[in-house]
Amino acid sequence: xxxxxxxxxxxxxxxxxxxxxxxxxxxxxxxxxxxxxxxxxxxxxxxxxxxxxxxxxxxxxxxxxxxxxxxxxxxxxxxxxxxxxxxxxxxxxxxxxxxxxxx
Numbered sequence: 874x875x876x877x878x879x880x881x882x883x884x885x886x887x888x889x890x891x892x893x894x895x896x897x898x899x900x901x902x903x904x905x906x907x908x909x910x911x912x913x914x915x916x917x918x919x920x921x922x923x924x925x926x927x928x929x930x931x932x933x934x935x936x937x938x939x940x941x942x943x944x945x946x947x948x949x950x951x952x953x954x955x956x957x958x959x960x961x962x963x964x965x966x967x968x969x970x971x972x973x974x975x976x
Contacts, residue, residue, distance in 0.1 A: 878920075878921075879918055880915075880917065887929070887932075890911045890912065891903055891928070892932060892936065893911075899937070899940060903929050903933065905922050905925040905929070908929070930951065
């Protein structure tokens with residue numbers, strides 16, 4: 874499937890790169906910029922970045938499920954991210970009243 878139309882990058886290419894990074898270091902944090910750098914491309918319109926992030930998460934999750942025997946103990950990455958999102962309130966808590974804000 875074509876993920877990035879600007880650079881003509883497929884999901885297969887992204888999966889291969891992410892798997893390569895994980896074989897070098899299974900606990901490496903992989904970001905889209907690393908994938909683009911490995912392909913010697915630049916992110917142009919950034920419309921594909923959410924899809925690249927989803928592919929990175931999926932491949933990382935699959936990779937770790939393959940290398941571990943304790944797959945039932947670790948919740949999926951998407952579940953952990955949604956829990957983290959719920960913990961953070963949408964409003965910034967500055968611990969001071971609104972009347973004392975500079976802006």
